[in-house]
Amino acid sequence: MILMVKIGVMICDRNRTCTGNKCFKSILERDGAFAKYPKDEPIEVVGWMACGGCPGERLEYAPADMKKYGAEEIYLASCYLAGYPICPYIEDHKNYIETVVGLPVKVGTHPMPANYLKAHTKIGDWKRDGADRWLGPVTGDKGDADKYDSTNPNFLKK
Numbered sequence: 001m002i003l004m005v006k007i008g009v010m011i012c013d014r015n016r017t018c019t020g021n022k023c024f025k026s027i028l029e030r031d032g033a034f035a036k037y038p039k040d041e042p043i044e045v046v047g048w049m050a051c052g053g054c055p056g057e058r059l060e061y062a063p064a065d066m067k068k069y070g071a072e073e074i075y076l077a078s079c080y081l082a083g084y085p086i087c088p089y090i091e092d093h094k095n096y097i098e099t100v101v102g103l104p105v106k107v108g109t110h111p112m113p114a115n116y117l118k119a120h121t122k123i124g125d126w127k128r129d130g131a132d133r134w135l136g137p138v139t140g141d142k143g144d145a146d147k148y149d150s151t152n153p154n155f156l157k158k
């Protein structure tokens, strides 16, 4: 029997016009946070929405709506961690969704691109802001970091 997982994705409102390419690529190719799912297990994205702006205008509505449409898990996209500074409300968003909406939350979606790794390492904010506790599933594979770096001259060429 093939199981299907249904997810909802919340993105940082600073990226509200994002096309979602990296998130959807990582879902299709089982990279980053989605590496844990077997390729033959379909992943259905039932909802995709920006948080609405600090501190999360849509937080009390969007994940609950996603749940109505069958979401079993909510992902706070990698942009929560990629922007400078990282979202200061990650813990609040996670806590609200898990406690009130009643869905588990994962932080991070696609692998963190190499250009973001370099910038945040240089600035030192990830360390300062305790981002390490979230970064595990979306960092650590250099090949993936290069693969998702759209500034790489070889991006998508292979």
Ligand code: SF4
Residues within 6 Å of the ligand: 011, 012, 013, 014, 051, 052, 053, 054, 055, 056, 080, 086, 087, 088, 089, 090
């Ligand atoms: S920093 Fe956090 S609360 Fe502010 S817009 Fe981005 S995700 Fe939403």
